[in-house]
Structure formats: C-alpha cells, structure tokens
Amino acid sequence: LSQIKPSPITPGPTEGIAMEPLLLPWDRFSSWLHCICVVGFDLELGQAVEVIYPHHSKLTEKEKTSICYLSFPDSNSGCLGDTQFCFRFRQAAGRKSSLGCFLDHFDRDAPVCLKVSGYYYGYVYFRQVRDKSLKRGYFQKSLVLISKLPYVTFFHSLLKLIAPEYFEKQEPCLEAACNDIDRWPTPCPGKILTLPIMGVVMKVTAIFFFVRYQLSVLVSIILPTVHEVDLFRCFHPVFFHIQMLWELVLLGEALVVMAPSPAESSETVLALVSCISPLRYCSDFRPYFTIHDSEFKEYTTRTQAPPSVILGVTNPFFAKTLQHWPHIIRIGDMNLLPINSELVCECLLVSRLVSGVYTAYKPFLNKDEDIIKQLQKGVQQKRPSAAQNAILRRYFLELTQSFIIPLERYVASLMPLQKSISPWKSPPQLRPFNQEEFMKTLEKAGPQLTSRLKGDWIGLYRCRFFLRSPNFDGWFRNRRKEMMQKLEALHLEALCEEDLQLRIQKHTEVETVDLVLKLKEKLTQAEKDQLPVKPGTLPKLQAHIESIILTLPEDLQGILHKPPSP
Numbered sequence: 170l171s172q173i174k175p176s177p178i179t180p181g182p183t184e185g186i187a188m189e190p191l192l193l194p195w196d197r198f199s200s201w202l203h204c205i206c207v208v209g210f211d212l213e214l215g216q217a218v219e220v221i222y223p224h225h226s227k228l229t230e231k232e233k234t235s236i237c238y239l240s241f242p243d244s245n246s247g248c249l250g251d252t253q254f255c256f257r258f259r260q261a262a263g264r265k266s267s268l269g270c271f272l273d274h275f276d277r278d279a280p281v282c283l284k285v286s287g288y289y290y291g292y293v294y295f296r297q298v299r300d301k302s303l304k305r306g307y308f309q310k311s312l313v314l315i316s317k318l319p320y321v322t323f324f325h326s327l328l329k330l331i332a333p334e335y336f337e338k339q340e341p342c343l344e345a346a347c348n349d350i351d352r353w354p355t356p357c358p359g360k361i362l363t364l365p366i367m368g369v370v371m372k373v374t375a376i377f378f379f380v381r382y383q384l385s386v387l388v389s390i391i392l393p394t395v396h397e398v399d400l401f402r403c404f405h406p407v408f409f410h411i412q413m414l415w416e417l418v419l420l421g422e423a424l425v426v427m428a429p430s431p432a433e434s435s436e437t438v439l440a441l442v443s444c445i446s447p448l449r450y451c452s453d454f455r456p457y458f459t460i461h462d463s464e465f466k467e468y469t470t471r472t473q474a475p476p477s478v479i480l481g482v483t484n485p486f487f488a489k490t491l492q493h494w495p496h497i498i499r500i501g502d503m504n505l506l507p508i509n510s511e512l513v514c515e516c517l518l519v520s521r522l523v524s525g526v527y528t529a530y531k532p533f534l535n536k537d538e539d540i541i542k543q544l545q546k547g548v549q550q551k552r553p554s555a556a557q558n559a560i561l562r563r564y565f566l567e568l569t570q571s572f573i574i575p576l577e578r579y580v581a582s583l584m585p586l587q588k589s590i591s592p593w594k595s596p597p598q599l600r601p602f603n604q605e606e607f608m609k610t611l612e613k614a615g616p617q618l619t620s621r622l623k624g625d626w627i628g629l630y631r632c633r634f635f636l637r638s639p640n641f642d643g644w645f646r647n648r649r650k651e652m653m654q655k656l657e658a659l660h661l662e663a664l665c666e667e668d669l670q671l672r673i674q675k676h677t678e679v680e681t682v683d684l685v686l687k688l689k690e691k692l693t694q695a696e697k698d699q700l701p702v703k704p705g706t707l708p709k710l711q712a713h714i715e716s717i718i719l720t721l722p723e724d725l726q727g728i729l730h731k732p733p734s735p
Contacts, residue, residue, distance in 0.1 A: 197352065204226035255435045256457040321398060350364075402436075414441060431456075435481055438454055438456040438480070442454050446566065477638070544561065583599045585597040657700055695710075
C-alpha cells in the first residue's frame with residue numbers, strides 16, 4: 170500500500186479544514202489519538218512499553234501498566250501471526266476528560282454511542298511469529314493506538330495500514346504516521362475529510378456512516394461504519410438467544426463473555442453494547458479484561474453481587490473466578506469450564522465447538538421465531554454477511570425503539586406548556602418523573618402499539634428492573650438536560666420578543682445595569698451551551714443589549730462594554 174501514490178485531491182466545499190479555530194502543533198493529532206505505543210516482551214521485565222509517540226505524550230504509570238497487560242493476548246490464546254482486538258480502561262484520576270474546546274461541539278453533536286467518556290480505548294495490532302534467534306523462540310510485539318474515540322472499525326482499518334509498515338521499517342515509520350495524522354482536520358460530523366496516511370489517502374465521508382480508502386482513481390474500499398462491529402458474525406454462535414441477550418444488556422445485568430481469543434471477546438462485548446442502540450449503554454464494559462486489570466478485585470469479589478458491567482475474558486482462570494456470575498456467554502472452545510449447576514445451559518453446537526448462554530434468567534418477552542428463521546434461511550442461501558448484519562441490526566433497532574417510545578412520550582408530557590413561560594420570570598421547572606404514573610400509561614400506549622412481539626413488556630420497565638438500571642438513569646439525565654435547555658431557549662426567545670426599551674423606562678439606572686448584566690450572562694451561557702434557539706435569536710438579543718447600554722451614561726457604557734474578567 171505504501172508504494173501506491175494517491176491521486177491529487179482538490180478539497181471541495183465541504184472537504185478538508187474549514188474555519189477551524191487556531192490549533193497548536195499536535196492539537197489535530199490529539200483530536201484523533203492520545204498516543205501510539207509499542208509494547209514488547211522482555212524475558213526479565215515481562216511486557217513493557219518500549220516506545221510512545223509523540224514523545225511528549227503523557228501516560229501515568231498505572232495507565233502504562235494497563236496498556237502493557239491489555240496489549241498482549243493471554244498465553245493460552247495461542248495467537249500466532251497477526252491479531253487485532255481492542256480494550257478499554259479508565260483514564261487516570263484528575264485527567265481532563267474533554268477533547269478540548271475545538272472538539273466540544275463535535276462531541277455534543279455526536280450520536281450517543283459515539284460520545285466520549287472517561288475511558289481510553291486501546292486498538293491493538295499484535296504480531297507473534299516464530300524466531301529461533303530469540304531466547305523465547307518467538308517475536309512478540311503489539312502496536313497500540315490509544316484514543317478517547319470509540320471508532321473501532323476506523324482505527325482497526327488504520328492499523329492495517331500502519332502496523333505492517335512499522336514491523337518492516339520500525340520507528341521512522343511511526344514518526345511519519347504521527348506527522349501525517351497531525352495534518353488531519355479534526356473530526357467533524359457531516360463533512361468529507363481527506364486523511365493522508367503512509368502514502369495512502371483515506372477519505373472519510375459523513376464520519377458516522379462510512380469510510381472510503383482512496384488508493385487510486387479506480388480503486389476504493391468502503392467500510393459501512395466507523396464504529397459498528399458485525400453483529401451477525403459476533404452473535405452467530407449464540408444467535409438462538411439474541412433476544413434474551415438484548416434484554417440482559419437493556420437491564421444492565423452483569424455479563425461475562427468467555428472466548429478463546431481477545432479478538433472474539435472484544436468483538437462480542439462491543440456487539441452486546443451496541444445491540445440496544447440508539448439507547449446508550451451506560452454501565453462499564455471491558456472488551457478484553459485480564460487478571461492484571463486494576464479493577465480485577467472490584468469486579469470478581471464474592472462479598473457482594475456482581476456489578477453492572479460486561480467483561481470479555483480469555484484466561485481459563487476466570488471460569489472458576491466468575492462462575493458465580495448470573496450470566497455467562499461462551500464463545501468457541503473453552504476447556505475445563507466449571508459452570509454453576511443452578512444455571513440453565515442453552516447450548517448451540519457450531520463447527521463442533523460448544524458455545525452457549527448459561528443463565529437462570531427467564532426472558533420477559535416471548536421468543537421471536539421469525540428473526541431466527543430469517544437468519545437461518547440466510548445462512549442456507551449463503552446470504553452475504555453484510556446483509557445478515559443489516560437484518561439483525563434493524564431488528565435490534567426496532568426492538569429498542571418500541572421500548573423507548575413510551576418513555577419518550579411520557580417524558581415529553583413533563584414539559585411545561587409554552588404559554589407558561591414568562592420573559593420576566595425564571596423558566597418553569599419540569600415535572601418530576603413519576604414511576605407509577607408512567608406505568609399506568611403503558612396499558613394503552615405501551616410497546617404493543619409498535620411491536621408485534623408478545624410478552625410481559627410492562628415487566629421489563631418495573632422499578633426493580635429497567636427503571637433502576639444505569640441505562641435508564643443515563644438516558645433520563647440526558648433527556649432532562651435537553652428539555653431544560655429547550656426551556657432556556659424558549660425563555661430567551663420570549664425575551665427577544667419583548668420591547669425592552671419600553672421596559673427600562675420604568676427602571677432606575679441601577680436596575681437597568683442589573684438587567685444588562687443578567688442579559689449578557691444569559692447570552693454567554695446560551696452561546697456556550699449552544700441552546701436550540703430559533704435562527705437570529707442570539708444576534709437579536711445582542712442588539713437589545715447594545716441598545717439598552719446606549720441609554721446609560723458614557724462611563725457606564727465603557728464599563729459594560731468591557732469583556733468579563735477570565
């Protein structure tokens with residue numbers, strides 16, 4: 170790939186860098202990646218971070234330790250050749266979780282599944298090949314991209330371009346790649362971005378939907394998404410139970426995926442997290458989890474109930490350590506797996522490997538035989554995997570939407586009437602969420618209106634299930650914030666429709682100054698929060714403020730025109 174020269178590209182009206190704020194060196198790099206690490210194996214020290222690019226990148230010792238242990242498959246995995254997978258770990262306490270002011274707008278506009286949290290993702294390209302010249306007998310090394318962005322498909326594809334070059338040409342290749350990335354425009358929804366890397370041009374079109382690698386005028390490779398995994402491939406070993414898995418993820422139940430390799434464990438965990446989209450999975454999830462993880466004791470203790478988390482593991486040690494967990498998913502051949510005898514095992518034989526879901530959970534909804542038959546028919550007819558994936562993703566989407574619509578409808582009723590908004594009073598408050606009141610609405614306006622699936626839909630919502638889950642808490646916090654901002658926007662619009670000049674005629678000079686200060690504060694906050702106001706509202710409010718200031722004495726005008734102290 171490095172020998173293929175890209176054709177010259179002239180940025181179109183929506184391509185490249187447009188109206189970006191002034192960025193310092195490495196700001197563009199930092200908007201995509203925190204750093205690139207090389208992790209090797211030393212016979213005396215074990216796994217160690219050998220190189221960090223750019224060299225000024227900061228990682229705490231705890232973060233380095235996490236990266237070291239998570240960048241290598243467990244020894245029992247037997248991953249020969251090249252393997253790709255991802256992991257996720259907590260950022261060090263005190264580290265700024267924001268992407269920086271120039272990406273705040275981007276993160277705010279991103280779909281909930283792509284919003285940044287207080288975690289780093291590690292995208293790994295691991296190579297293990299026999300090498301008799303080494304004492305260990307094997308060459309083992311990982312190239313790892315550390316990022317705050319959950320663009321799994323995009324970064325794995327980027328690694329396929331960078332990693333083979335690195336293993337051939339070593340560090341100069343990394344330096345060149347970092348310099349290339351620092352010339353990229355910052356991520357921007359809806360824009361066409363031209364991303365040169367290693368002599369190839371990646372053209373990212375509508376970043377939330379697909380990525381095109383432009384290798385020449387005639388050749389391009391298209392990925393359907395930057396972040397979604399292939400659901401059908403991931404769930405194929407257990408697809409008889411996809412509906413039950415959807416319920417378990419929706420309710421925030423403790424789940425562990427036991428797989429033969431980190432590639433399988435990480436993809437399955439990511440598939441589980443994404444199956445309730447567009448609802449955001451708000452609990453912790455670890456695509457690849459090891460016994461060296463800093464949360465190992467916290468997540469494996471028997472002194473309390475397992476936490477709301479999804480873990481992906483490959484070490485057989487977890488088969489015993491986590492056998493008390495209520496829900497265990499086996500992918501592939503896991504030898505010597507002790508399972509709690511109280512759990513019900515629903516197994517599916519796939520290519521002579523035993524996979525299954527081990528749980529005593531009884532689903533609330535009746536099993537949907539139609540989706541199973543549709544997918545099975547696709548297998549028999551050799552339907553393309555992309556088509557199977559689209560069918561399954563659509564099924565999950567409709568299931569989640571049917572579940573969320575009654576909540577959306579009820580929460581919308583908590584908004585005060587627009588006629589109750591007065592420009593001279595604080596915006597009215599939202600009515601509180603009343604669980605009993607909401608449950609009563611389900612009898613006539615529940616999911617049964619939009620879903621053909623029968624079963625105990627109401628049972629799924631009950632306060633000891635979904636309404637007590639982190640997923641509901643995260644969803645409601647987000648919706649409440651959006652509605653509060655809408656109320657603020659309506660309040661601002663009402664203010665702009667007032668005759669403020671007439672109003673201040675009844676004010677003293679002190680009252681007028683106080684009004685100006687309050688209006689300026691509201692304007693600043695509205696711009697910061699990017700309130701959903703009608704076009705022209707903020708300029709109109711600014712004009713009102715200026716006209717009021719002009720009615721005051723010159724000394725006060727000078728003071729009020731000064732920018733506020735930082």
